[in-house]
Amino acid sequence: MxxxxxxxxxxxxxxxxxxxxxxxxxxxxxxxxxxxxxxxxxxxxxxxxxxxxxxxxxxxxxxxxxxxxxxxxxxxxxxxPNTQNHHHFIDEESGTIIDIPWDWLKVQGKQNLEEYDIHEYQVILRGRKKR
Amino acid sequence: MxxxxxxxxxxxxxxxxxxxxxxxxxxxxxxxxxxxxxxxxxxxxxxxxxxxxxxxxxxxxxxxxxxxxxxxxxxxxxxxPNTQNHHHFIDEESGTIIDIPWDWLKVQGKQNLEEYDIHEYQVILRGRKKR
DNA sequence: CACGAAATTAGAATTAATCTAAATCTTGAC
DNA sequence: GTCAAGATTTAGATTAATTCTAATTTCGTG
Structure with missing residues (x-):
């Protein structure tokens, strides 16, 4: 806390x-x-x-x-309140937004974006949470 | 057209x-x-x-x-109007939103998300376009 | 304690989007 | 061709998120 x-x-x-x-x-x-x-x-x-x-x-x-x-x-x-880099999963059923730890996903191919100066990025995933 | x-x-x-x-x-x-x-x-x-x-x-x-x-x-x-999967780059200076082709980036590690049923995802990048 | 700056406030204003209910088209059945 | 049923369009009212305004309150310092 x-x-x-x-x-x-x-x-x-x-x-x-x-x-x-x-x-x-x-x-x-x-x-x-x-x-x-x-x-x-x-x-x-x-x-x-x-x-x-x-x-x-x-x-x-x-x-x-x-x-x-x-x-x-x-x-x-x-x-x-999480100011560290992280991704987000959005549950389409409930609208709930869930943090996904940064190191769970790796984004490859950024060398294709040499025309762009990237300050930050994240993956946004949508679907349903299983249980 | x-x-x-x-x-x-x-x-x-x-x-x-x-x-x-x-x-x-x-x-x-x-x-x-x-x-x-x-x-x-x-x-x-x-x-x-x-x-x-x-x-x-x-x-x-x-x-x-x-x-x-x-x-x-x-x-x-x-x-x-682009209904194919693709990513987005947002120019922080102008607010311009630019499509990034799907196969320019690969997202790895989705096996870490086995609790989630993913319907779709995309990478959102922010920064500046060089010229 | 007094003073100026910072913080707070209610309510007005703005903007994106939806709703409502009436008016206007189409289309198909005859 | 005519007409009703249903689809489409519309102006304007409404709602929701956010920002603005200008007056009031609180705070920190000398």
Missing amino acids: KNALTFLQDHGIQPTAQRVAIAEAVLDNTTHPTAEEILVDAQKRCAIVSRATVYNALKLFVEKGMLRTQIIREGTVVYD | KNALTFLQDHGIQPTAQRVAIAEAVLDNTTHPTAEEILVDAQKRCAIVSRATVYNALKLFVEKGMLRTQIIREGTVVYD
Whole structure:
């Protein structure tokens, strides 16, 4: 369990009651929540938090490298506390987004892309999770 | 240059003046346009086309397998007339989305995903195009 | 404690997309 | 050819995600 207060400080972010609540709502959350979901969760954590503050804080957290956004769901941005390289699997039945460890997959053939300066990449997989 | 009328018929779609204009606007378009961009283009092609009709027609075209949607751009769906498997490169400077041929890249290690039933996947790359 | 900067806020504004219900075409049966 | 049934189109209302605005509150420092 990450300590939200320490985490904010480590990223050079002035901690406030609202930011701590928002950080707590997102830092250990592996479900790839939307801003709206984070708002609901943060409001449960005692602080008075407005929608605008959630959007402001998430934008700041991303700028400071504490979180990343992922463009994976139609119509809405999701937030990802996993800032390491990784891939994503999307369950087509439930919409659940699951992290896939970076070293599970290898992408070969990037020498074909010499016209491109690649900053980052990931594999996006869609299907169903077995059980 | 694909013939829009024939293309509609081949996909079991009743052709109308509006649908032909919309199909022409999207079928040879490799820029991954949004519905709004397709509306503007279709309206130039002489037919009277409303926004609702563009959304209706694009939804139908996707259902019939004539187009695919891609979730690549923040906040909006883009349409892709390339229904073959392929990857995407996104130029971070301009936002331009470029198709990368399927066989330029190989993804290895899918045996690590035996818990998952994979229907499709693609590599999404971000960076800058050199010139 | 006072002051200026930073943070928060409610609500308005914007944008993409969907919905609604009425108007307008087609098409096939006769 | 005529007409009803069904398909298509439409303007505008609605919804949802996000950003903006401008006023208020809180904070850190001297």
